Amino acid sequence: MRKAVLLLSLxxxxxxxxxxxxxxxxxxxxxxxxxxxxxxxxxSGKAQFALKMRISNPNSFExxxxxxxxxxxxxxxxxxxxxxxxxLPPAGFKMMNVKLTVPxxxxxxxxxxxxxxxxxxxxxxxxxxxQVGPVPVELGPFTLLDETxxxxxxxxxxxxxxxxNQSRLRISGTxxxxxxxFRVSNPNPIGFYLRGPVGLVIGGDTVADAVLDLPLxxxxxxxxxxxxxxxxxxxxxxxxxxxxGLPVELSGGVRAEIPGVWQMLLDVFxxxxxx
Numbered sequence: 001m002r003k004a005v006l007l008l009s010l011x012x013x014x015x016x017x018x019x020x021x022x023x024x025x026x027x028x029x030x031x032x033x034x035x036x037x038x039x040x041x042x043x044s045g046k047a048q049f050a051l052k053m054r055i056s057n058p059n060s061f062e063x064x065x066x067x068x069x070x071x072x073x074x075x076x077x078x079x080x081x082x083x084x085x086x087x088l089p090p091a092g093f094k095m096m097n098v099k100l101t102v103p104x105x106x107x108x109x110x111x112x113x114x115x116x117x118x119x120x121x122x123x124x125x126x127x128x129x130x131q132v133g134p135v136p137v138e139l140g141p142f143t144l145l146d147e148t149x150x151x152x153x154x155x156x157x158x159x160x161x162x163x164x165n166q167s168r169l170r171i172s173g174t175x176x177x178x179x180x181x182f183r184v185s186n187p188n189p190i191g192f193y194l195r196g197p198v199g200l201v202i203g204g205d206t207v208a209d210a211v212l213d214l215p216l217x218x219x220x221x222x223x224x225x226x227x228x229x230x231x232x233x234x235x236x237x238x239x240x241x242x243x244x245g246l247p248v249e250l251s252g253g254v255r256a257e258i259p260g261v262w263q264m265l266l267d268v269f270x271x272x273x274x275x
Contacts, residue, residue, distance in 0.1 A: 024139070025130055026058040027128060028055055028128065030054065030096075030124065031053065031054050031056075031147065032051065032053060032149055033053060035051055035052070036049065036050045037114065037190070039191075039218045039219075040111060040115060040189065040218065040261075042258045043191055043215065043217055046104060048099055048101050048102075049100045050100075052095065052097050054095055055083070055086070055088060055093055055096055057090065057091060057093065058091070059090065059091070062087055062089055062090050063130055064086075066131055067085070067129040068081075068082050068128045069128075070083065070144060073123040073125065074122055075111075075121075076110070077106040077110070079102060104258075114151050115153050115261075115262050118150065119148040119149065120149055123146045123147075124144040125141060125142070126140060126144070127142075128144075153190070155188055158184050158187075158216060159187070160250075160269075162250075164273065166179075167181045167182075167272070169238075169246060169275060171242070174231060175230060175231060175232060176230045176231075176232055176238045177230075178248065179228075179274075180225065180227075180274065182223065182226070182250075184224070186218065186220060186222075188218065190218055190258070191216055191258070192256045192257055192262075193256070194268075195212060195213050195214075195254060196252060197209050197211055198212050198254065199251055200250060202234070202249075203236075205234070207230045207235070208228035208229060210227060210228055241275065246274050247271070248272065248273070249270070249271035250268065250270055250271060
């Protein structure tokens with residue numbers, strides 16, 4: 001019985017390849033219906049993208065896909081990519097949603113261009129195995145997809161807020177020490193470092209500077225402190241301010257950056273009362 005089944009399978013395969021009118025199926029084709037960033041996290045070393053594809057069957061008969069050996073070409077990276085088992089209707093299509101996870105170390109250039117608003121070429125090549133009657137047939141190598149993609153990232157400025165419970169004043173000799181505690185939230189799907197000089201503004205004058213260096217994960221909040229030393233002559237009524245509070249502002253141009261991938265210059269401005 002097993003020999004008969006095997007012989008029948010071999011006969012079908014031979015007929016599919018040799019008899020006119022019985023053709024080897026055309027491989028499926030895909031096109032991008034949607035592509036967006038899910039997260040770019042330099043602290044985990046990964047980026048995730050949501051890919052929506054339309055998988056089409058160019059044949060007039062249904063095409064069951066049973067296995068695949070595909071490669072995703074993403075920028076300069078080559079990553080394994082698999083299609084799930086599915087049956088494509090005759091001359092029809094199916095939609096497929098995929099979450100692509102790519103290592104930043106291999107895709108830094110492509111990810112940087114995407115979150116900067118540029119396009120990136122993406123291809124999927126390789127082989128698939130389809131079912132033709134009782135016989136599995138391998139198709140390929142072929143190109144399943146070859147398109148350029150881009151994301152629509154509307155970058156939002158991180159939101160700073162002075163934390164009065166973590167802020168304080170202290171007189172030390174001829175100096176006033178001003179410790180500014182703050183909270184900052186990142187509404188973006190990308191994480192980054194905030195780095196750069198921030199000035200302490202009292203009475204409309206910048207009286208001291210400190211350097212901000214703060215990591216922010218995607219769509220998360222963080223906290224930090226900045227310490228300033230100010231000559232008492234620049235702060236009239238400093239002793240009274242220890243009790244009543246000192247109105248301060250912080251401002252500066254800092255970089256939001258993913259090292260080796262992307263950066264953007266931001267204007268930071270927030271303030272409050274410190275005592």
